[in-house]
Amino acid sequence: MKTQAFIALAAGLAISVSAEAQQRDQIRIVGSSTVYPFSTAVAESFGAKTGFATPVVESTGSGGGLRLFCSGVGTEHPDITNASRRMLTSEYELCQSNGVREITEVRIGYDGIVLAAADNGQAAMDLTLTQLWLALADQVPADETCSSFVDNPHSAWSDVDASLPGQRIEVFGPPPTSGTRDAFVELALQAGARGLACMAELEESDPIRFDAIASRIREDGQWVDAGENDNAIVQTLVNTPTAFGVFGYSFLDQNSDRLIGTLIDGVEPEFYAIAEGDYPVSRSLFFYVKNQHAPIVPGIAEFVSEFTSEDAWGEFGYLSDRGLIPLLEDERDEVARSSRALEPMTQAPE
Structure with missing residues (x-):
């Protein structure tokens, strides 16, 4: 009995010590x-x-x-x-x-999700959500009926719309684990897809297929998963003058001396536009x-x-x-x- 009592006491002390060791003050x-x-x-x-x-x-x-x-x-x-x-x-x-x-x-x-580039003295680009989707989607409609889809053929912004610059589409953005990416897909890409009449009709007739097509980002190197460190994306843009990055407004605000934000549907990504709900990609x-x-x-x-x-x-x-x-x-x-x-x-x- 004494042996059993000693074992029980020792076990209790071990549990107590273990629990204390697991405590933290941070x-x-x-x-x-x-x-x-x-x-x-x-x-x-x-x-x-x-x-x-x-x-x-x-x-x-x-x-x-x-x-x-x-x-x-x-x-x-x-x-x-x-x-x-x-x-x-x-x-x-x-x-x-x-x-x-x-x-x-x-x-x-x-917060607003912004598309930003290094500020090299150029005017900010102005994109519609639909142009943004056509630039970054994995597949785009083969024709105006959306009856079939093809791998995204657009390599330059001007391929999406002749009014846009002729520079290569290159966007550094958050990976699939990021809430910013989830919100960007929902607020920017899906909304942009709806801007095409046949995609809006597809959402009505086959929402599962619409979601699969509208939400999938291209994987041919023109969108680059840049990790969870948004400061690293900012530094990449400074070193890559023709590239764009996707991140939260605060990173644009804190780097306004180095970066310029893209207008979306004619709205500049700035404090009051986001606060008042005018900027379309906010969450x-x-x-x-x-x-x-x-x-x-x-x-x-x-x-x-x-x-x-x-x-x-x-x-x-x-x-x-x-x-x-x-x-x-x-x-x-x-x-x-x-x-x-x-x-x-x-x-x-x-």
């Missing part, structure tokens, strides 16, 4: 490269203002971050994930199946909190409060200086209230 944040600079700024301010350790922020892409976030509960898993699109139903279900059942969604503001930005970690990782609730403070995400906050387009005041008030209370999502996002 919030771990993963996810979107677009939200990364905003989250990093909040983390630095949070660390400087409070007695909590500065959170660790990693740029893994929205899809990659959500997979990590939804992989389980425990300090070996991230506490927060950033996303440049809303969580998918399949991701919510993955979270639920892995025991991540209490999740707070925090919408932080708006909401989010982060998600694993509420089950709030009692075991110090500072989670306080970090959420800092992020949703007027000093951070307000109209004149430090995130606005970094390119975040703020929510309207009444929206900020409501999101701040619900997020600081860590109100959990009750169903999968629509």
Whole structure:
């Protein structure tokens, strides 16, 4: 009996030591490269203002971050994930199946997805969404009926439309794991495909086929998956004067001395055009909190409060200086209230 009691005591101590070893005093944040600079700024301010350790922020892409976030509960898993699109139903279900059942969604503001190039003194290009789709689609209609499709034959912008420059189509953009790419496909490419009458008719008659064709980006080297580091894309554009890059507005704003944004449907990618919904390729930005970690990782609730403070995400906050387009005041008030209370999502996002 004494031997058994000793074994039980030793096992209990081992479990206790193991659990203590797994604790950490830093919030771990993963996810979107677009939200990364905003989250990093909040983390630095949070660390400087409070007695909590500065959170660790990693740029893994929205899809990659959500997979990590939804992989389980425990300090070996991230506490927060950033996303440049809303969580998918399949991701919510993955979270639920892995025991991540209490999740707070925090919408932080708006962002535009831009097509930008190095500023070499030239006028900004002006593209319609349909021209953009015809330049980047994997396949395009063989004729005006959309009864058949061919591999994209356009090698120069002028092949798409004679009014466009004769330079080679070369676009560096985010990979499939990126929320920016997901949003770009939905807001720019699919919308551009609908600009052709026969593609709009195809969406009505066969939405699955429309989605497959309208959403597939060419893979012949004229679109280049450039990884999750948007700063690397910016540097590539500076070194490649004829190329374009796809990334969030904040990166254009922070590099306005080096880059020039393409007009889309005649609208310049700038702060107020995005805030007022005039710029056609804009989206909401989010982060998600694993509420089950709030009692075991110090500072989670306080970090959420800092992020949703007027000093951070307000109209004149430090995130606005970094390119975040703020929510309207009444929206900020409501999101701040619900997020600081860590109100959990009750169903999968629509």
